[in-house]
Amino acid sequence: xxxxxxxxxxxxxxxxxxxxxxxxxxxxxxxxxxxxxxxxxxxxxxxxxxxxxxxxxxxxxxxxxxxxxxxxxxxxxxxxxxxxxxxxxxxxxxxxxxxxxxxxxxxxxxxxxxxxxxxxxxxxxxxxxxxxxxxxxxxxxxxxxxxxxxxxxxxxxxxxxxxxxxxxxxxxxxxxxxxxxxxxxxxxxxxxxxxxxxxxxxxxxxxxxxxxxxxxxxxxxxxxxxxxxxxxxxxxxxxxxxxxxxxxxxxxxxxxxxxxxxxxxxxxxxxxxxxxxxxxxxxxxxxxxxxxxxxxxxxxxxxxxxxxxxxxxxxxxxxxxxxxxxxxxxxxxxxxxxxxxxxxxxxxxxxxxxxxx
Ligand SMILES: *Cc1c(COP(=O)(O)O)cnc(C)c1O
Numbered sequence: 189x190x191x192x193x194x195x196x197x198x199x200x201x202x203x204x205x206x207x208x209x210x211x212x213x214x215x216x217x218x219x220x221x222x223x224x225x226x227x228x229x230x231x232x233x234x235x236x237x238x239x240x241x242x243x244x245x246x247x248x249x250x251x252x253x254x255x256x257x258x259x260x261x262x263x264x265x266x267x268x269x270x271x272x273x274x275x276x277x278x279x280x281x282x283x284x285x286x287x288x289x290x291x292x293x294x295x296x297x298x299x300x301x302x303x304x305x306x307x308x309x310x311x312x313x314x315x316x317x318x319x320x321x322x323x324x325x326x327x328x329x330x331x332x333x334x335x336x337x338x339x340x341x342x343x344x345x346x347x348x349x350x351x352x353x354x355x356x357x358x359x360x361x362x363x364x365x366x367x368x369x370x371x372x373x374x375x376x377x378x379x380x381x382x383x384x385x386x387x388x389x390x391x392x393x394x395x396x397x398x399x400x401x402x403x404x405x406x407x408x409x410x411x412x413x414x415x416x417x418x419x420x421x422x423x424x425x426x427x428x429x430x431x432x433x434x435x436x437x438x439x440x441x442x443x444x445x446x447x448x449x450x451x452x453x454x455x456x457x458x459x460x461x462x463x464x465x466x467x468x469x470x471x472x473x474x475x476x477x478x479x480x481x482x483x484x485x486x487x488x489x490x491x492x493x494x495x496x497x498x499x500x501x502x503x504x505x506x507x508x509x510x511x512x513x514x515x516x517x518x519x520x521x522x523x524x525x526x527x528x529x530x531x532x533x534x535x536x537x538x539x540x541x542x543x544x545x
Pocket of ligand 1: 333335
């Protein structure tokens, strides 16, 4: 049976990206060695890094003066590496979910952190609003998590603030065009929207580096990795390769404008069905709804049908639609590689399940 991968992360990738990566794992560029066996300094691998950087620049329209680096450690390491490099005295953070909260906790190791807005008291059922005018002018940056993977809330627009932004875009990077010039840094663990687990992408503004008033261990300092083109130590070779394949796929499929359009189409189909279907309801405020992680639960009077629906959907090939334990219900993650076929299969399962009751 065909499987539809709605996992929140690691998550769906285009079939051709997986197949092309698999071929290189068996025989990298006809070398007789696996992609898993070659040196990251082999002459055939540098072009993979170079092409990945070039595709990021092209697809995200990254201006001059920014570097793109590929590191290990996940987005979670960035929760501390970001403030280590950029927090001089004081930073503002928006507490929009568990990942944002973790970023706040780590930043406090490095300086003063102001939480300027939070939806924690409402179990993060909306993206905090109205904070743009409240950002103190003297903070080094405003940190946001653009898409809250667990709760299904998203801020899918450029903020209007007079301080530089830093964003955790782990679960919505490359799903829409962004104005990179507004950011000091953007980071994302690759395993949601751009590759397999193992690589983290960080886009940093070069002239903001080296200003923090602290000694940084070599590996912590972004300048180490910028200067060495992500080759200071052994980078995650296979995840970088599959990322390059995925960026090629994105480009071939119309770039980020087209990715944004597809994200809207997928989400609209699912939210329309959630709102129409008598069995289900959404879990977040309408104007905070994420296009990436679509969360819903059974309506109160049908609460006992939660497990049966999960089984019903699973029998029809849906994978990973169980909600996060802190929200319950269901979460359909619709990252870049999710097709309308997959979305329609889930919508049909919801309709057919409703017809039984
Ligand atoms: C998954 C996720 C993280 C954590 O990523 P790791 O790469 O596992 O450290 C951080 N932020 C967001 C928004 C996420 O979705």
